[in-house]
Amino acid sequence: MKKLRPPAMHATDTVQACVAGITIPERAQALTEALPKIQMCEAEYLELGPPGELYRILPSLGVTPVIDTALMGVIYKNHFARQGSPSRALYDRIRMAPEFGLCPLCGQRIVTTVDHYLPQARFPTLNLTPANLIPACSDCNKRKLATVPVRAEDQTLHPYFDDLGNERWLIADIQPSTPPTVSFDIRAARAWDEVLTARVINHFAVMGLAELYVAQAASELADMSYGLECIGGTAGPAGVCQHLDVQFRSCQARDPNSWKTALYEGLRDSDWFCSEGYGLIRNRHQANEQAIGYVYL
Numbered sequence: 577m578k579k580l581r582p583p584a585m586h587a588t589d590t591v592q593a594c595v596a597g598i599t600i601p602e603r604a605q606a607l608t609e610a611l612p613k614i615q616m617c618e619a620e621y622l623e624l625g626p627p628g629e630l631y632r633i634l635p636s637l638g639v640t641p642v643i644d645t646a647l648m649g650v651i652y653k654n655h656f657a658r659q660g661s662p663s664r665a666l667y668d669r670i671r672m673a674p675e676f677g678l679c680p681l682c683g684q685r686i687v688t689t690v691d692h693y694l695p696q697a698r699f700p701t702l703n704l705t706p707a708n709l710i711p712a713c714s715d716c717n718k719r720k721l722a723t724v725p726v727r728a729e730d731q732t733l734h735p736y737f738d739d740l741g742n743e744r745w746l747i748a749d750i751q752p753s754t755p756p757t758v759s760f761d762i763r764a765a766r767a768w769d770e771v772l773t774a775r776v777i778n779h780f781a782v783m784g785l786a787e788l789y790v791a792q793a794a795s796e797l798a799d800m801s802y803g804l805e806c807i808g809g810t811a812g813p814a815g816v817c818q819h820l821d822v823q824f825r826s827c828q829a830r831d832p833n834s835w836k837t838a839l840y841e842g843l844r845d846s847d848w849f850c851s852e853g854y855g856l857i858r859n860r861h862q863a864n865e866q867a868i869g870y871v872y873l
């Protein structure tokens with residue numbers, strides 16, 4: 577999970593921008609009248625977010641007697657997120673905030689949407705609250721869709737409020753096999769309490785990050801196999817270890833807990849991988865060549 581700076585805007589800004597784009601006078605009036613309620617809910621959200629207590633916010637069936645959950649959904653979709661609406665610039669500022677356009681929830685895929693941390697269907701008063709709007713990839717957005725936390729431990733990580741620190745906590749385990757087997761695990765940092773540890777584990781499970789990172793690691797291994805065999809052929813296991821150490825430090829300098837940082841650290845620290853495992857990576861190209869060769873023989 578990548579920490580993000582909270583959007584430099586408030587619900588007052590998003591509501592007023594929406595109102596400016598609504599051509600139905602009654603609807604614009606109803607949203608203007610709902611602003612005090614939306615501001616009150618935003619204040620509660622900003623108070624409970626930093627200590628990780630958003631699960632205490634109760635769901636509601638609407639915003640005001642005039643604006644029910646369905647209408648608030650329409651307002652978000654047609655008057656806030658729609659291309660060409662006056663508020664679209666605010667939506668885009670939230671969506672485009674992450675570095676390199678990468679989803680803060682998985683740190684891997686591209687941001688394609690804006691996710692409501694507390695979902696629209698249950699928390700319509702927070703539909704336009706910037707701190708509740710998280711840039712996300714469509715996979716993370718879909719995986720999180722139905723989850724409504726009822727306990728502190730059930731909450732997925734919130735990029736604006738949760739800080740996991742720079743201590744190493746994502747660990748890659750390398751098991752001897754052909755090809756080498758990589759798995760990812762979480763080692764609680766010293767600064768984490770039990771609730772945060774449970775939340776990180778829950779976040780990984782909900783977003784399917786262990787599987788995602790294993791697939792990425794397999795592809796990375798296939799990419800590096802030729803280079804490692806060259807290094808191993810001339811410099812031996814010490815040379816392989818040294819090369820992996822440089823790769824680890826390079827990845828760590830940017831993100832101490834990316835899957836790549838964890839992978840290179842795990843490979844560097846595996847005596848088996850540095851001495852023989854690097855020669856047992858089968859990349860798809862080699863496999864295809866062998867398969868084709870077999871057919872023609």
Ligand SMILES: [Zn+2]
Binds near residue numbers: 680682684685713714
């Ligand atoms: Zn994602």
